[in-house]
Amino acid sequence: MKIGILISGRGSNMQALVKAAAEPDYPAEVAVVISNRPDALGLEYARHVGLPAVTIDHKAYDSREAFERELDRVLRQYGTELICNAGFMRLLTAGFVDAWHDRQINIHPSLLPAYKGLHSHERVLADGVKITGCSVHFVRTAMDAGPIIAQAAVPVLEGDEPGDLAARVLQAEHQLYPHALKLVAEGRARVRDEKVVIDGNDRAAPALFSPLIGARD
Amino acid sequence: MKIGILISGRGSNMQALVKAAAEPDYPAEVAVVISNRPDALGLEYARHVGLPAVTIDHKAYDSREAFERELDRVLRQYGTELICNAGFMRLLTAGFVDAWHDRQINIHPSLLPAYKGLHSHERVLADGVKITGCSVHFVRTAMDAGPIIAQAAVPVLEGDEPGDLAARVLQAEHQLYPHALKLVAEGRARVRDEKVVIDGNDRAAPALFSPLIGARD
Numbered sequence: 366m367k368i369g370i371l372i373s374g375r376g377s378n379m380q381a382l383v384k385a386a387a388e389p390d391y392p393a394e395v396a397v398v399i400s401n402r403p404d405a406l407g408l409e410y411a412r413h414v415g416l417p418a419v420t421i422d423h424k425a426y427d428s429r430e431a432f433e434r435e436l437d438r439v440l441r442q443y444g445t446e447l448i449c450n451a452g453f454m455r456l457l458t459a460g461f462v463d464a465w466h467d468r469q470i471n472i473h474p475s476l477l478p479a480y481k482g483l484h485s486h487e488r489v490l491a492d493g494v495k496i497t498g499c500s501v502h503f504v505r506t507a508m509d510a511g512p513i514i515a516q517a518a519v520p521v522l523e524g525d526e527p528g529d530l531a532a533r534v535l536q537a538e539h540q541l542y543p544h545a546l547k548l549v550a551e552g553r554a555r556v557r558d559e560k561v562v563i564d565g566n567d568r569a570a571p572a573l574f575s576p577l578i579g580a581r582d
Numbered sequence: 583m584k585i586g587i588l589i590s591g592r593g594s595n596m597q598a599l600v601k602a603a604a605e606p607d608y609p610a611e612v613a614v615v616i617s618n619r620p621d622a623l624g625l626e627y628a629r630h631v632g633l634p635a636v637t638i639d640h641k642a643y644d645s646r647e648a649f650e651r652e653l654d655r656v657l658r659q660y661g662t663e664l665i666c667n668a669g670f671m672r673l674l675t676a677g678f679v680d681a682w683h684d685r686q687i688n689i690h691p692s693l694l695p696a697y698k699g700l701h702s703h704e705r706v707l708a709d710g711v712k713i714t715g716c717s718v719h720f721v722r723t724a725m726d727a728g729p730i731i732a733q734a735a736v737p738v739l740e741g742d743e744p745g746d747l748a749a750r751v752l753q754a755e756h757q758l759y760p761h762a763l764k765l766v767a768e769g770r771a772r773v774r775d776e777k778v779v780i781d782g783n784d785r786a787a788p789a790l791f792s793p794l795i796g797a798r799d
Contacts, residue, residue, distance in 0.1 A: 476713055479696045493777030495733040495788035496693055496715060516712040518735035520789035523780050560710030563740050571712035572737035574791040 366550040367396040369445035371436075371453035376400075376407025377535065378451035378472055378542050383414060385543030393550035397443035399436065401455050417443060423455055433461040449546060450504065459506045467556050469504040470549060472542050474534045476500060476516055481509035486530040495521050497530070499538045501545035503556060512561045514554045515545040517573035541573055583767040584613040586662035588653075588670035593617075593624025594752065595668035595689055595759050600631060602760030610767035614660035616653065618672050634660060640672055650678040666763060667721065676723045684773050686721040687766060689759050691751045693717060693733055698726035703747040712738050714747065716755045718762035720773060729778045731771045732762040734790035758790055 368386075370379045379398060386395050398411035401423045411418035419439055426432035432455075440448065448469040462469065475485040477500040489497045498518040505511035517537040521530060548554040548571075553564045563570050585603075587596045596615060603612050615628035618640045628635035636656055643649035649672075657665065665686040679686065692702040694717040706714045715735040722728035734754040738747060765771040765788075770781045780787050 476693065476696070476711075478709055478711070479693070492695055493730050494693075494695070495717075495730055496735050498713060498735075500712075513710050513712055518713050518715075518791060520786060520791075522785040523788070524785065568739040568741070569737060571740075574735060574737075 366393045366446050367444045368393050368447045368449050368546070368550075369397045369399060369440045369443060370395060370449045370451050372398060372400045372405055372407040372451050373402050373454040374405050374407065374452050376405065376410065376451050378538055379407050379449075380410055381539035381542055382449060382451065382546060383411070383416065385546070391543075391547065391550075393447070393546055396445050397439065399439060401432075401453070407451075429458050430460065433458060437461065437464065447546075447549060448504075449542070451542070456508070457504075462504055462506050465504070467503055470501055470514065470545065471504050471509070471511075472499060472501050472538055472545075473509045474499050474531065474538065476518065477502060477509060477513055484527075486527040486534065489521060490525060490527060490530065497521055497534065499534050499541055501542055503561070512556050512559055513571075514548060514561050515541055515571045515573065517541040517575075519575055537573065537575065544570075544573060583610045583663050584661045585610050585664045585666050585763070585767075586614045586616060586657045586660060587612060587666045587668050589615060589617045589622055589624040589668050590619050590671040591622050591624065591669050593622065593627065593668050595755055596624050596666075597627055598756035598759055599666060599668065599763060600628070600633065602763070608760075608764065608767075610664070610763055613662050614656065616656060618649075618670070624668075646673075646675050647677065650675060654678065654681065664763075664766060665721075666759070668759070673725070674721070679721055679723050682721070684720055687718055687731065687762065688721050688726070688728070689716060689718050689755055689762075690726045691716050691748065691755065693735065694719060694726060694730055701744075703744040703751065706738060707742060707744060707747065714738055714751065716751050716758055718759055720778070729773050729776055730788075731765060731778050732758055732788045732790065734758040734792070736792050754790065754792065761787075761790060 372379050397417045399419045403420045408418045423432045450471040476498040500516045501514045503511040519534050519537045589596050614634045616636045620637045625635045640649045667688040693715040717733045718731045720728040736751050736754045771778050
């Protein structure tokens with residue numbers, strides 16, 4: 366399955382997908398990396414590893430629709446079958462989202478449906494929550510909504526600042542995103558009634574747990 | 583620390599606390615088990631293991647306040663320092679809750695603040711969530727609110743019905759509740775700004791993860 370990855374910055378999740386796709390038995394290959402920001406560091410990484418890296422600067426377009434038409438055109442030009450958002454910071458219109466229905470996935474740093482939107486880690490810490498995580502889901506028009514493909518649980522530790530928690534969850538994201546993409550690329554993760562059903566004997570596939578943490582006393 | 587356990591039914595979490603408290607180095611002991619229902623199976627268990635088991639039938643009282651006065655009296659009679667709700671199905675008034683402020687804890691079968699209230703597992707499955715869990719928290723007047731002491735994460739597996747998920751989460755509850763009570767009884771879990779701070783070097787203490795499930799492919 367050919368994937369197009371959308372980034373806006375460093376694209377560390379993009380890098381995790383690129384590394385996973387480099388494994389010989391991985392069922393997806395990266396067709397193109399696209400950034401809406403010309404200065405995104407992830408573009409350099411993509412070029413460095415020999416991938417097509419395209420800038421589509423949203424500021425150069427009169428409207429969201431015009432920007433998205435070009436985005437759509439470039440994705441199709443490279444044969445994209447599935448879009449993977451990886452820290453892509455532009456909201457997409459319903460027209461674009463619907464055109465890629467069930468063919469666009471995103472990663473969000475919380476256990477959805479909890480803590481949608483920005484500043485998830487700050488809100489987790491403000492609530493005194495002890496377990497958080499990350500989620501990969503199909504994209505719908507509502508932000509951070511859409512059928513959940515896989516989730517990973519991550520502990521909140523005493524004394525965590527938002528940056529500490531963000532770094533710990535990001536490590537889980539780098540494991541979860543390739544895992545979830547694999548389920549989709551193999552055709553094992555299918556949307557039914559706006560929920561994701563995982564085919565196959567592996568009932569545990571949708572959940573990852575930190576190997577680091579357990580009962581200590 | 584002397585604890586009073588409130589039940590309404592089988593009290594499987596009560597049984598888990600009783601078993602934990604039977605360990606010689608456990609920092610809490612069960613002073614009394616109280617049920618608001620005379621037919622609660624948990625009462626038999628408590629008597630069987632030699633614990634005071636008291637029925638305070640809420641139907642025998644004219645008002646919630648009268649019922650709670652008797653509840654309070656019996657708890658104090660047995661020297662209760664901390665109340666542990668274990669499937670206790672009566673809502674308590676603000677007067678009672680405030681009288682036991684930071685001295686009453688509860689277990690709820692979800693990763694709070696998500697899925698408060700009844701039928702958590704049904705709602706988790708309806709949302710297609712892949713990770714759920716359970717939470718032990720200090721009791722406040724709002725239902726299933728209050729500072730979170732500890733949480734455990736549990737996977738939702740393909741094909742789960744609510745009963746399957748309830749059973750799996752209940753296993754985690756039986757590990758989590760003794761773990762959280764220990765943190766409170768040792769004085770390590772303290773409320774500060776309506777969040778729980780855990781003292782000691784063990785930063786991982788507030789989170790438990792299922793040992794069963796990890797990445798499988």
